[in-house]
Amino acid sequence: MNAARVGVVTFPGTLDDQDAARAVRLAGAEAVPLWHADHDLKGVDAVFLPGGFSYGDYLRCGAISRFSPLMDELIPAARAGLPVLGTCNGFQILCEAHLLPGALTRNEGLHYICRDQGIRVENNGTAWTADFETGQEITLPVKHGEGRYVADADTLAELEGSGRVVFRYVGGNPNGSLNDIAGITNEAGNIVGLMPHPEHAVEELTGAPSVDGRGFFTSILRKLVNA
Amino acid sequence: MARVIVDVMLKPEILDPQGQAIARALPRLGFSGVRDVRQGKRFEVEIEGEADEAALAEVRKMAETLLANTVIEDFTVRVER
Structure with missing residues (x-):
């Protein structure tokens, strides 16, 4: 059996691509570097959009990256079911690209927050959370200045009502995110x-x-191997 | 050539911690009577030719596509005379 191939995207200003590629390899998959300026997903089975400050966060975080040539390929592929995980700046890009609803705005306290953060897994039915238990509390680093999740009341109600809030902050909300939201998914659960x-x-x-x-x-x- | 101004502001319901910080700083600097401050962005778009309806429609499209994130921001477009 060939190893599953997970693409890791690098934009100008991306910081976490090397860690992401290493994590992919540690899990036993092949990490495939994807370059922002290429119209080429290299036939990968899933994509990781890492954090950093793509395009220097100019205009808004993720606003320029969202129009890169690679995103022209990634947006329709993700809509068609390709598993995509975006962390930090990657999450901001997914929202700017309207692959996920809402937006990430300036932290409530204005400070850049860098700390270990408790998170509760609220939905283990997505492509990226099946190995957790729903309700499981985990600890991950957070490091961002613009992580306050906002969406209008209808969108928020829909996310909550359909189990699309995947992660919630516990032990203190670091950025003022509405409903303590740390992460969300699309309707299909692949993004x-x-x-x-x-x-x-x-x-x-x-x-x-x-x-x-x-x-x-x-x-x-596990999802790719069983697919 | 004409200059078209695009003002982008966070929607009223979106928290603006930067504006709040400015509003809190003003009394310390001796400015009284400020009830609230909201911070936004101003873009000066220089276009070729007249700022006619077609050109303004194009700038509005730019604002919707890139300059503003309409999930959280409102924008206005006007010609600078």
Whole structure:
């Protein structure tokens, strides 16, 4: 059996692509580098949109990246069911691209927050969360200045009512996100975005607060292998 | 050539912590009577030719597509005379 191939996208200003690729490899998949300027998804089975400051966060976080040549390919593929995970800046890009509803705005307290954060898994029915239990509390690093999730009342009610809030902050909301939302999914459950960083919590050696991030990568691998 | 101004503001219901910080700083600097401050963005778009209805429609499209995120922001378009 060939290894599952997970694409990791690099934009100018992306920071977490190397950690993401390493996490993919640790889980036993092949990490395929994807370049923002290419119209080419290289036939990958899933895509990881990592964090950082793509295009320097100019205009709004993710606003420029969302129109990159790679996104021209990724947006229709994701709509057609390709599993996509966006963390931090990746989550912002998914919202700017309207692959996920709502937006990420400036943290309520204006401070850039960098800390270990408790998160509750609210939905293990997505492509990226199957190896968690619903209700399980995990710890992942957060590091962002614009992570306050907002959406209008109707969208929020729809997300809550249909189980599309995938992660919620516990033990204190770091950024003022509405309903303590840390991550959401689309209707089909193949696209997930969250502000915390699973790719930074896969190895004890690096001083991560946990290895809880591994679950994201083992979840997608199991799904791809069984597909 | 004409200059078209696009003002982008967070929607009223969206929290603006930057505006709040400015509003809190003003009394400390001796400015009284400020009830609220909201911070936004102003774009000056220089276009070729006249700022006619077709050109303004094009700028509105730019604003919807890129300059503003209409999920959280409103925008206005006007010609600078």
